[in-house]
Amino acid sequence: MAKQQQHADYSQMSFETLIKEIELPKFQRGLVWSAKKKRDLINTLNEGFPFGAILIYEQDGKNVLLDGQQRLSTIKEYRENPLAYWKPLNKDKYDSELLKLNEIVKENITEKNFDSMILNRNDEFDDWIDDLDNKEIKKPIRQIFNDIKKELSEFIDLSNLQIPYLKYTGDASRIADVFANLNKGGTPLNKYEIFNAAWSREQLKLGNSEYENEIIKYVERYYDDLAEDAQFELSDYSSDDLKSSRKVSVAEFGTALGKMIVDKMPALISNDASNEFGFGILGIAMNLENKKISELIAKKSQIQSNIVEILETANRLASVLNAAFSKILQRNHNSKTTKYETGLSTTFKILSYFAALWDLVEDSEDYIQSLKNMPAYYVMDSISNRWGSHGDQTLQDYYASSLTKKNYISAVEIDRFKSIFNNWLDEQTAGILFNAQIRAITTIHANLTYLSDELSTGETYEFEHVIPKSILAKYDTQPLKVLGGSLGNAMFLPKKLNNAKKANTLYDISGSFDDLIKQSHYFSESEFGEIFKNLEISNFGIVNNIIIERAHKVIDDVTRKLTETKF
Template sequence: MAKYKIEMMTFDELSKKKSIPRYQRPLVWTKTQKANFIDNISRGFPFGSLLLYRFDDKDKYSLIDGQQRYTTLEDYRNHPEAYFPVDDAGSGHIAGLLAATGINQTPEATQADLRGKIVKAIKDMFRLNASDSQLSPTYLFDSIADFYPQISQDINAFRTITDIQAKLINDLNEYVDLSSLQIPCVIFTGDKSELPEVFANVNLGGSKLSKYQVFTAQWDSYSVSLTKNPYSDIILEKVIARYDKLTGDRDGIEIENFNSEEMRRNRNITLPEFCHALGELIIEQSDACWPKSAVDKDDTVDTIGYNSLAIVFGIPPQELSGKPANSKGLGAKSGVQDSFRNSGFENDPEAVERLVSRILAEYREINGRFARYLKKPGSTQAYETSRTSVQLQFLSFFAALWRLRYGRVKSTDFEPIPGYKHNGYCQTQKMLFPCFVLDMLNNQWKGSGDSRLANYISGSNDYYSAGAFSESRLQTAIDSYLEDNEHTGNINADPIAKTILTIVSNSQAHLYGGSAYDVEHLVTQKALRSKINGGYAYKTCSIAGGSLGNLAFLTSEENRAKGATSLPDSGGELFIFDGSREFIENADLLRQANYDLASRKSPDAAKEFIRNRASLILDKLVSILCS
């Protein structure tokens, strides 16, 4: 049985029947894309449908997919001057105006200037016409006479220009007639919990919404009341700031039902707004876990915010919006929105403040553990966040700690579980980072993030038992990592290698006195790019030039010295410091590796140097994590 129906609506009908969820994503179409869309419609060509859904107790349909198309039509209605091809040579209107006014007889420079002013006057006329203002039939003549008074007493010019004005308005009305335009609308009639899956399959080539943006529409009736306490204040201001930015991005298209002063006065936001702001807060307070730029990525912020709140209520990622009952009415489960409301948080602002405070406390605990290992050499605030792990891995750390400390929250008066520290919590704290490294080496979070996270939420997996981490498992992962990288021809710095280098450097931070260190190649990129058999050496000979064994933290001075004195005939030292800091046991081997690769076209010394140095660094990593 089909779970949808199709209706054709005019723009006016759709405007009356639809609502756009307040917290929509930024508009992603460029001006060119919007202009092409309107041009396509003006020529009578078909265009993509809009997807609508009527949520429980709602009078109007929520516009779920097709926001770009709808808002472009809305923008055309309000600003047709931005789309109508006023200067289209085929229309002849501009040429007629230039002839009627005599401007076409003026010098070329003067003519170009006055022509621009005429085009502006026409666009102003279109804008006034769209605003339902009473447009004078002599508006265009009066506008041109203001900057070209020579025509003010010319009755022939008056008649011609007023006639052209009427034709321009008629052409505009026929260009895209929104009153008669038939818009195809697909109305989904299935269960609201199925909407995320719908978006995984509908309109695959378009800029479809993420599942979190679907929840925005689905949960807009769930509210959050905020106190005037610190975290609630921050969340409120983040919501307002985001709307201000969205308004700017939309070139003046207003966001429905948003007023910053009213929001500050009422201190009420929707649950989706709360989740997004919570995600921003978590990222900002977890600088050793996520790069600062993550706060600008909506899907990352939503993933963190929505799932963190879901973890509080013991809800896995697959069931964020709830689980519908089967055909016999069994198996229904509450989603985040219903759990938030049923546990009493919706109308308890003090409990919301306490909840946010406790969520952030766990993330600060995680961040502190990571900051100890991931601080970049020579820096007090920058952290290595280029690793290839995924964000759900960090959510699993939060899930593991929260489950042990609070369990599944069912009411606003939740408190820590008695004895939680001795029941795995403290051991989990200790093992988070070693487990992070083990999972990173094994690529455990690639492609199975949701199901793995669900296991940590339920307690099927943990980070404190003997099976979570062991030295033998770490060594096996290291051996596999070395084997995978040893014969992979590459020159770009491996993110995992950069993370491992950072961990090792923090174990001997006293050896790094410079203020700025960069990850540099030891066997130089110049040598790696030397030609062997017509190709780059690192590709032709499968040299892991961007792997752990060939990367080191160097200052710019150290890197220049290394590059200038790499070859045996240089007669100089390899570094201006002790190379053992970077696990270089024998500087001659590095010099020989560069020389052989660049001059003798032999990769053997380079491969041996990279392999041996990687083993030394990884031995150090084992001692750090297993001590």
């Protein structure tokens, strides 16, 4: 068997030499280690135990840090303020010395003052001890501080500290793979952070179009945020150079594209998924399946040639998709900040909308039909858990080159939609809280029916239990038996009315709510009578049947409206 070729050299370098020679690539994540994890590393160094090697790579004759920022930053922090680490790791010794000092001086010196004296900030210790009238106590006081300072100086010998490192010597195109394999312990980087580090010097040239200017702004914003907590100076970056050269790396371009698209799609995306969308959209544009996204770097020339088209198409699709889904996912009416319920959204599912529309002619029949049908698929695919696993492979089916080409041109069959919905309903479990799926479907139902413009104008609506939560909590105790957090017991009510209602029903509040009661399938007075009577005798089965019956009515509304309405 042939001997496997090694692509990395293992060695070590002194800490002081390393921080002078090392460069931090522009794309590094912010510091994410907790205080405990940092203390654990310092304690490991104090005890002389081995710790993980950092990963470096030589680019243009310079050693660039690819992995190890957290470790080096922590050691650098320790060098600048060793007391901040020594103190919690030696709390008994610290407390004992402070107590001894206060017994000598007959004062109440605080920890803050004690720390300042140890560090001798602004000559505070020297000034304080010079002012003491009792000369006999000066020597034992100095001894206390000398002992602590001696322990601090000997806790870790930074001048002789050797940092193990791996220097990758293989093909530059495989850096991301190497990075991923070496970074499985500790606080792992996701694959997009790996690409960011590995591709930091693979550059694209931007022009002066509207969206290219936006990309520049998003890259600037990224570095402004990163600069707040970076412990090493970023190499090869300045805002002025960026604006004048208009050159960004493939990594910068992908991340900035993602942030731009996410910002334009609040109706569908609520979390920070910018990298997934940026690189995912580049994969769609380059016809490169998502599970092979690490090969994007080989498409750099193609990306460069099509930058304007990629940006224009991505932004156009983001706008039309956001407009279509905002109508059904918008939550708060008449509020300054529009909120959306995105509990049915997944990254690959939304990327499939981009993939399905990417090569279609704008305003063509297939394009229009796809947009019309997507909201129904959005709900159906969620309740069937279609995107729950192997989402990257499912996404590939929507690419233009896929042999098993799928699309959204054909409308959802309403009978199949209802069947899937009813199967999902059968899996509802007892509880009192609404999960993200319930909140999203309740929002969709409300926007399609009783939160029409006629009913909701001028109101802000809030989620509410149809059977008041306080009543459920009174009768349904652990383990819970009532489907109180299910679809059949969820709806919206005007905020003012909701606050007044509390443990009451709409029938207990003065005013006319006939339209709201009818359009929302609110329980009738006789149904509430049955509910309350059976709650009192713990006959929860009948209560659940009434809730399920309303859920079926909601399902009928949602499936009918989504398959009939043009968004």
